[in-house]
Amino acid sequence: MELQAYLDRIGFTGRPALDLATLARIQRGHLEHIPYENLDVQLGRPVTIEPRDAFAKMVTGGRGGWCYEMNGLFGWALERIGFRVMRMTGAVLRAQRGDTAIGNHLALTVDLDEPYLVDVGLGDGPSEPIPLREGSYRQGWRTVRLERLDDGWWRFHNHELAFASSFDFRRQPADWDLLARQCRWLQTDPDSRFVQNLVCLRHQPDGVTALVGRVLKTVDAEGSRDHMLETPDAHAEALAAWFGIRLPEAAGLWPQIARRHEELFGPS
Missing domain, CATH: 3.30.2140.20 (Arylamine N-acetyltransferase fold)
Known part of the structure; x- marks a missing residue:
């Protein structure tokens, strides 16, 4: 180290x-x-x-x-x-x-x-x-x-x-x-929010970018804005572009991410 x-x-x-x-x-x-x-x-x-x-x-x-x-x-x-x-x-x-x-x-x-x-x-x-x-x-x-x-x-x-x-x-x-x-x-534990939901956050010079499940969120002085990711490729691109994470095996998480979103918010 x-x-x-x-x-x-x-x-x-x-x-x-x-x-x-x-x-x-x-x-x-x-x-x-x-x-x-x-x-x-x-x-x-x-x-x-x-x-x-x-x-x-x-x-x-x-x-x-x-x-x-x-x-x-x-x-x-x-x-x-x-x-x-x-x-x-x-x-x-x-x-x-x-x-x-x-x-x-x-x-x-x-x-x-x-x-x-x-x-x-x-x-x-x-x-x-x-x-x-x-x-x-x-x-x-x-x-x-x-x-x-x-x-x-x-x-x-x-x-x-x-x-x-x-x-x-x-x-x-x-x-x-x-x-x-x-x-x-x-x-x-199944009741843990970290088990239930994928979460990524990163500070930017003027705000915070977050990925919660399939929702890409920007939070700054203007408020909070959401963008829905529709495909596993879009999800992988967001991980790489906004968080610098290039993890091929994360693509296998898409079915559970989509299922969790539907549990919380209903069919999109």
């Missing part, structure tokens, strides 16, 4: 420094060059929480990943540069699902002049480091917010058009056993 290979993958040039500007550049570079995607889950391939596995897949293999892989690799790279990173047990949509959500997300903070929340694993989450202070933060075309909860919990509130509206975390070291159990559940 070589740090320079990761920096090349995310388009980072120059020598990284231990400052907020570098941290922000690396976060943005990761988000714009490495897509969030769950194709391995859809293909029934095991996914781990090990950064070494994420490196092989996303740096060497040119793929993307989901939160455990994205933030796992990101945290590894930041530590190699010299940043002080805390890995934490996160909980996406704990506001709606309660404590059963704890462990469905790996979250990170970095200590500089103060702690900063950094995240590349929510798909369409924050695009810049956020000081660990209550308040609203403008990030390009959208506004996000941090809220302090009871019992040491914090809540990140995503922008209003986001796929995941929030995640919670406590600033304490991650429970790796819980994260591993949740990682296994999310990729194997």
